[in-house]
Amino acid sequence: MARQLPKFAVLQLSGCAGCEVSLLNSTEWLYNFELVYMPLVISASNVPSVDVLLVSGGVQTSEDLYKLLRAVNSAKEIVAVGTCAISGGITNLGNRDDVRQMFLSEAERFHLPRMLPKCHPIDDYVEVDRYLSGCPPTPELFMQLLVPDPDYVPKRNVCQECGRKKLKDMKPDHFFYSQRGSPDPDICLINQGYPCVGTSTRAGCNALCTKPGHPCVGCRGPSDAFIDKNAQDWFDSIGKVFEKMTDVPTEEIQAILRSPQLSLFLFQFADYDHVNKKPRPKEKIV
């Protein structure tokens, strides 16, 4: 008789489905798991009992919340997958008054789920056993979650995976957006004037953005060195890296760091205003 495979389910809340698309790029789990629920690819109405429940997307509607609360009871282990489920990510750009009002004004639609004023990370509502970060996590990271390689030794941060050379004597006067210029393929992007946050971002993505020349936007979230620190310390330390490696005026560095739409806030600091929330423990993060 065939070996009974552990079961897993994927619950998709409000998000872009990029995490699911990434999961479908790895096929090895087909040999190790039985996928029993994932509305993107399977017709099934409720989450059955599973060993692992992956949750992607954030809680943006009353229906998201209902599905989440209902599903967690059927699962032995809950994993928050991707930036939306973990910290809100890009949708946190909507965490401001005019957008909250807009969502609330949609509250009474004819038999449609009610919108919540903002998109919440799932650990606002349920206990999470593990976090798989990234926007989206790469197929290799999904495999590391589902079928861990015991010999895998994670690097500390994206910088270590990137391999671009940091030069002491190449200091830009100004930062500019990732959209400009063709960066030299071998030299650190900060040296070339891009506000890259690979120095503080969790490794595991194999530096897939910085290698072809796009500064790291921090989608994997903080590395172990920063995750337990409070937001201000962490913030200051990134400022120091930029101060040390560039001649960009302090005011401009501060402006870049605090611009809500720049990379830091899109991902790394996405929910930095969660003042009452404890940092997510590093042991739980894949």
Added chain:
Amino acid sequence: MTQLTFPISRIEGHAQVVIEVEDGKVLSSHFEATEMRGFSHFVKGTPAEQMPVITPRICGVCSTAHHVASVKALEDIFGVEPPPLAKKIRELLLLGQLIQNQATSLFIFTMPDRLDVPSIFHSLETSNISVKGVCDNIARCSLRIRKAGTDIISLAGGQFIHPIKTIIGGVSSGITPEKAELMKKELNTIIPVVRILFNHYWQLSISLKDRIGTWGDDEPTFYLTSTTPTKPSFDSSRIRILSPDGVEIETFTASEFRNYLVFTENEYSYAGQTSYKGNIMRANSLARINMTETMGTPIADSYMSRLERAFGLPTHPILLFDLCRGIELIYAIERAIEILSEPLNNDITSVAYTPSDGEGYGLVEAPRGPLIHRYNVLDGKITEAEFVIPTVHNMLAIERALTVAANRYIKSGQINLELEKAVGRVVRAFDPCIACATK
């Protein structure tokens, strides 16, 4: 009054179909988006040059189309024209997305309807499709094909889901001959796999039609695409409209779209709907095949002739959207091989630009049809952003087809249980993307 609600799985995003029945008669059939993302609201205030990083996150399935449309809208504002090599790499990137999307829609979303299983992963034992040395069952063969699309996106776009390599004025780097060669090798490996799976799919579709006696909503509509009339290019510049009797009646640029396309909203959905001056229209694969003379690549053209022999062109039954997707999947692989055979790192890949304020439009043909990004920029920041979404062009056509299905399976107060399956098939024929379609 009775309300029948069908949650829809195997599509991108969250949606339901609600059919209202009174005295045994179908009153209405609604396709309802049950989520709202809010991108057009929360990007206000964003530095314009950051948009190509933000907008792919509207949707992880259509991210490439948003990435390129975003860059093109900004290029329109800044008055910059990318060099030829950059355009070639962008075309390759969009083909990667087409491969990924059409393979997903065909083999993961709709193949289970033909096999009558809940998912492609449930057919591991029952299905015997395998290709020696490549893949040993239908699920793994399907995933292998779609992964080739993702690999092209990684190669031409940097990041594999939310691309980063398209930049204002071009692309950030070329592609080395070694990497191009490896990619070509994989594409050549999967061509026979695609053909076997697609032939199987074609056969199953014919059996499905024989079983249910119809191809769905078979009546003509207007059609909408932005691909070119020969050798379809997805890096588009003009939108075209075909009348129900098969005549191209309009052609216009993205900035003129409001003169032709009318957007309306409904209380029952978080997504709106567009019409061609009040008329139902269809976008996506069937529109493109109906509006191209040839695919311009040999294998795809042979399948297109097969379609034409069987159904004539233009053709209208909605289940043919799926067969058209298969033809496009093969076209995209063949065309990608052509591009990868040309030098892709022998010239400049971008030109410099100076940011400026103003209004701009970016148009690409996404897998689901013409996608437009419009931005207004003041002091370098977005003051208004509008996303004209392909799925929204199909909303009225989806609802008409649902009504056809509802009337077929609800007769004098009796509901045939086939209705639930029919509703799923109708919606999936249009391959809607709800994450994109909401405000």
